[in-house]
Amino acid sequence: MPWNYRGIGWFVVFTVIVLSSLLLVKPYLPRESGGTASGEEIALPKPRFKGEMIVEEAILRRRSMRDYLPEPLKLEELSQLLWAAQGITSPDGKRAAPSAGATYPFEVFVVAGNVEGLEPGIYKYNPQRHSLMFIKRGDYRDDLERAALDQDWVGNAAVDIVLVAFYGRATEVYGERGVRYVHMEAGHIGENIYLQATALGLGTVAVGAFDDERVSEILGTEGRPLYIFPVGRV
Structure with missing residues (x-):
């Protein structure tokens, strides 16, 4: 049977258009958990x-x-901190902190121990719904403190906010350069947390010294933790 070159040509053009479209929208598609x-x-x-x-x-x-009062945070305050970190700020899904190509390589975990109206446990922030997804029950602040080389402000904080990176989201688009963009974004998110905590009259500190594997194990994630932000009343 003779080849239909015109048909093959249109098929190739259609395939290229579809693949190009997927690449353009990929940063906005749902992420791996x-x-x-x-x-x-x-x-x-x-x-x-x-x-x-x-x-x-x-x-x-x-x-x-690094010194916090043994008083609870309000759920409204935690809500505000999480929104400042990764909340949705525009109809097209853009977030509070800038992200290269809107790849959004971070998941925000919450290790809650002393928050009014919130059971102690580990949660993951859902920016799209501005909600917390329950991971596991229990007060894991002491475990996190030990994983953070016994920095007692991690255990004494009312809540610890942990930034977990998934490098593949950025490197799939930007190659190895994406690693740098992930680290830049960690700084953007971290400063937002700092400024929002300050505006709320709360205290926080950026913690980068910890056992990565142990923190991942506590959280139950395959991502790489880059920052812990203990937050408490001062």
Whole structure:
């Protein structure tokens, strides 16, 4: 049977168009799961878009704080911190912190121990629904403290926010350069947490010294933890 070159040509053109479209939308497609959730979902209070402290004052007052009062955080405060870290800020799904190519390589985990209205446990933040996905019950702050080389502010904080990176989301698009972009993004998210905590009258500190594998094991994730942010009342 003779080849239909015209038909083959149109097929090739169609295939190229489809593949190109997939590459363009890939950063916006659902990501692989950062942890095994139990299926329980906790809706968070809606974040506020105006506060009592202007950004210039938050920048002026921002400090690393390691001493926290043994008082609980409000669920509204945790909600605001998570929104500042990775909350959705536009109709097309853009988030509070910039991300190269909108690849969003981070999952935000919460190790909660002393938050009003929230059972102690490990949770994962869902930016699209502004909710917490329940991972496992129990107060794991002491375990996280030991994994963080016995830095007691990790265990004394009301809650620990852990930034977990999935490098493949960035390297699939940018190759090895994507590793650098992931590290840049960690800084963007971290500063947002710092400034939001300051604006709320809370204290936090960026913790980078810990046993990566042990922290991943505690969280139940295959990602690479890059930052722990203990947060407490000061």
